[in-house]
Amino acid sequence: xxxxxKFLTNTAAVGAAGFAALHFTPALAxxxxxxxxxxxxxxxxxxxxxxxxxxxVLRSEKLISGSQITNVGGAGGTVGLPQFVNQWxxxxxxxxxxxxxxxxxxxxxxxxxNLTEVTPIARLTGEFEALVVPAESxxxxxxxxxxxxxxxxxxxxxxxxxxxxxxxxxxxxxAKTAGVPAANLSYVPFAGGGEALSALLGNQVAAGISGxxxxxxxxxxxxxxxxxxxxxxxxxGIDAPTLKEAGVDVELFNWRGVFAPPGVSDDDKAAMIxxxxxxxxxxxxxxxxxxxxxxxxxxxxxxxxxxxTEDTARIGAILKDLGLx
Amino acid sequence: xxxxxxxxxxxxxxxTHTNLLWCLVGTTLxxxxxxxxxxxxxLTIALLLPITYQVAPEASFIxxxxxxxxxxxxxxxxxxxxxxxGESATIVTALEGNRMARSGRGGAALAxxxxxxxxxxxxGTLGVAFLAPTVVKYALxxxxxxxxxxxxxxxITVSAVLGSSSVRGLTSLFVGFVVGMIGVDLxxxxxxxxxxxxxxxxxxxxxxxAVGLFxxxxxxxMASRRYAGKDEIVPLKGSLYMTAAEWARSWKPWLRGAxxxxxxxxxxxxxxxxPTFLSYAIEKKLSRHKEEFGTVGAIEGVAGPEAANxxxxxxxxxxxxxxxxxxxxxxxxxLSAFQSYGINPGPLLLTTQANLVWGLIASLFIANxxxxxxxxxxxxxxxRLLKIPAPQLYAGILVFAxxxxxxxxxxxxxxxxxxxxxAAGFLMRRFDFPTAPVIIGMILGPLAxxxxxxxxxxxxxxxxxxxxxxxxxxxxxxxxxGLVGPHIWAWIEHRRRRxxxxxxxxx
Numbered sequence: 138x139x140x141x142x143k144f145l146t147n148t149a150a151v152g153a154a155g156f157a158a159l160h161f162t163p164a165l166a167x168x169x170x171x172x173x174x175x176x177x178x179x180x181x182x183x184x185x186x187x188x189x190x191x192x193x194v195l196r197s198e199k200l201i202s203g204s205q206i207t208n209v210g211g212a213g214g215t216v217g218l219p220q221f222v223n224q225w226x227x228x229x230x231x232x233x234x235x236x237x238x239x240x241x242x243x244x245x246x247x248x249x250x251n252l253t254e255v256t257p258i259a260r261l262t263g264e265f266e267a268l269v270v271p272a273e274s275x276x277x278x279x280x281x282x283x284x285x286x287x288x289x290x291x292x293x294x295x296x297x298x299x300x301x302x303x304x305x306x307x308x309x310x311x312a313k314t315a316g317v318p319a320a321n322l323s324y325v326p327f328a329g330g331g332e333a334l335s336a337l338l339g340n341q342v343a344a345g346i347s348g349x350x351x352x353x354x355x356x357x358x359x360x361x362x363x364x365x366x367x368x369x370x371x372x373x374g375i376d377a378p379t380l381k382e383a384g385v386d387v388e389l390f391n392w393r394g395v396f397a398p399p400g401v402s403d404d405d406k407a408a409m410i411x412x413x414x415x416x417x418x419x420x421x422x423x424x425x426x427x428x429x430x431x432x433x434x435x436x437x438x439x440x441x442x443x444x445x446t447e448d449t450a451r452i453g454a455i456l457k458d459l460g461l462x
Numbered sequence: 463x464x465x466x467x468x469x470x471x472x473x474x475x476x477x478t479h480t481n482l483l484w485c486l487v488g489t490t491l492x493x494x495x496x497x498x499x500x501x502x503x504x505l506t507i508a509l510l511l512p513i514t515y516q517v518a519p520e521a522s523f524i525x526x527x528x529x530x531x532x533x534x535x536x537x538x539x540x541x542x543x544x545x546x547x548g549e550s551a552t553i554v555t556a557l558e559g560n561r562m563a564r565s566g567r568g569g570a571a572l573a574x575x576x577x578x579x580x581x582x583x584x585x586g587t588l589g590v591a592f593l594a595p596t597v598v599k600y601a602l603x604x605x606x607x608x609x610x611x612x613x614x615x616x617x618i619t620v621s622a623v624l625g626s627s628s629v630r631g632l633t634s635l636f637v638g639f640v641v642g643m644i645g646v647d648l649x650x651x652x653x654x655x656x657x658x659x660x661x662x663x664x665x666x667x668x669x670x671x672a673v674g675l676f677x678x679x680x681x682x683x684m685a686s687r688r689y690a691g692k693d694e695i696v697p698l699k700g701s702l703y704m705t706a707a708e709w710a711r712s713w714k715p716w717l718r719g720a721x722x723x724x725x726x727x728x729x730x731x732x733x734x735x736x737p738t739f740l741s742y743a744i745e746k747k748l749s750r751h752k753e754e755f756g757t758v759g760a761i762e763g764v765a766g767p768e769a770a771n772x773x774x775x776x777x778x779x780x781x782x783x784x785x786x787x788x789x790x791x792x793x794x795x796x797l798s799a800f801q802s803y804g805i806n807p808g809p810l811l812l813t814t815q816a817n818l819v820w821g822l823i824a825s826l827f828i829a830n831x832x833x834x835x836x837x838x839x840x841x842x843x844x845x846r847l848l849k850i851p852a853p854q855l856y857a858g859i860l861v862f863a864x865x866x867x868x869x870x871x872x873x874x875x876x877x878x879x880x881x882x883x884x885a886a887g888f889l890m891r892r893f894d895f896p897t898a899p900v901i902i903g904m905i906l907g908p909l910a911x912x913x914x915x916x917x918x919x920x921x922x923x924x925x926x927x928x929x930x931x932x933x934x935x936x937x938x939x940x941x942x943x944g945l946v947g948p949h950i951w952a953w954i955e956h957r958r959r960r961x962x963x964x965x966x967x968x969x
Contacts, residue, residue, distance in 0.1 A: 180508030354808020
């Protein structure tokens, strides 16, 4: 069994009671480098999956000989970020996975560190959001939804993820565009995707907002109706307009990307950008993204840094409107 | 009939040599991680996710299912023997289980929990196989209003663990509320009681609180009175396994526990802890040996909650397999494993991936059998732990609790909290405050709060929703009867017996 060695390594880590967050693979080739990936979230979530997929693809493409993944979870990444900034400083072979959720968490938690302190490498993927209603809902289009919102926002409870997260931010942006004061919105936050979904299937809320992937199977099965998606353009195989096409001028990707620690040399930074670019253009990466409903939105180096500045401003403004910052 | 043929096909998938091996590996690993307070099935499966790149989907899900069920078995062992719950669903088991262990019936407590887990796990798995589509339809009828009323009903449990003084018990309960509120408020995103500490933003893990109050507090208390009085642990009294009387007292709680655990587990926000609370309260009410609760340990108080937590573990699989709804951390990670195979879990999973789903269900039956076979002979070994002299045993518990807590998130802050709570547990024990209400308050308080505020948001502040929804009204009525009923009954009894002699003005 090929997996035997890896499996046993993992099992031993688990057996060693607690230091199990390490995942180490023996070197396969001498010339390819080893990298270290820092995940500021617990194993299993979106950032962790991104890290493990990066590791998997980089190894299968023989771009690295192995990687070590460290998880430090908590509070939208704001527990892990200070560690990455202080203890990983100058380590040229290291990456941190983070994304839009961390931008929001930094603002909402008034965190001491922020993303200007780390070195932007690349924005890799994004998940666009979906606005859905239960199959029995009277809303047939995004226009119906916005009209109801304008009439009386308190009568349109919308389910989504935690307060101040990407779902809440999109709802705030939609309301803002429609001229509805964000403070009047009736947003019902749920901790996990499953709970929000069951509130929709049980017809307990008027609409729901979450990553498209959370809803896709329910939409296919006809249990939910998709009103609009927050992508920049129509998507193959998805029979719904973008919010922009539906007359709501909002575009939002829950993006995820990678950062190097502060204080890395320009050479290390350039090499890391090249490594990630090569990976992002591989077929193996494309397949993984397709399987996981991730849209590729590659942006590297300085363009990425500029994007983060803009996104931070946009998210900061809407969180303020929602009363969270 | 259709279900039976699917199930037969599932057994054909599960009964291959490699898949049986994966099942054995999973159950063994699951039992081991269940024993450790810090490692839960969710984290373990997350760490094993990379194997999905290498083995067939059936094999990895059989492995994951084994881990999931195994952890439920393992969690009770340390609850009973060391008063150190390995999982939040086994906290209630420690209440009576540890008392039993101290009075020489540790073997019986472990046996009733293993066999009860087997019975309830098998019943629950049968429920998954045959009733899933029906159960899920009812489970979805539960909205925030219904959940809130369910929490109100579950609060009745508190009355079963209040101890001798209601004031002290309620004080403990409110301490639990405060601890439960630490962290970012889900509804508004604002931090509460975190005092600027980033590590507290996600709240305090209930396992740390349970281990701190129960295990560390107990250890400190023992150390303080080592030479003052006697509190000797009796290693073993009577037979290793259960006596005929203990069998007779166990089987009804098993069945009741399964009947409570499965439907609540199937509810999207039900969880595994609430059924154990409810089961404990019911068993205490119905038991003919009430004097054993909280003193020498009543076997009903172990059998019921243990059955309830295993049945609820099976219940969690209902929304996951029928609708693709992950309703627990473990289910969410299993669903992400589906995705790495390019399978999108959803309402069509049962039809598009019949092989996988039925193979999984069949392996759950096998895992249950393996687990009971694996655990029963181990009881003899486990109870020997209690023969360790008290100083060494308690030192060991302290080390075990510390390592396990550190394992949860490798955070030194968690250790500080553990010892702070340990000190609190010691003081509570010293001044006779019960510790169990703290845990109940901590779990139920925030849940009730969240559901209440969700219901208010949806209904735009109209609180009559709790009485307008029939299900919610029913639950509230049950809670009312549970709370007031015994008092009225006692009062009537009292009047009937002594009434005539005490008529006022009757000279």
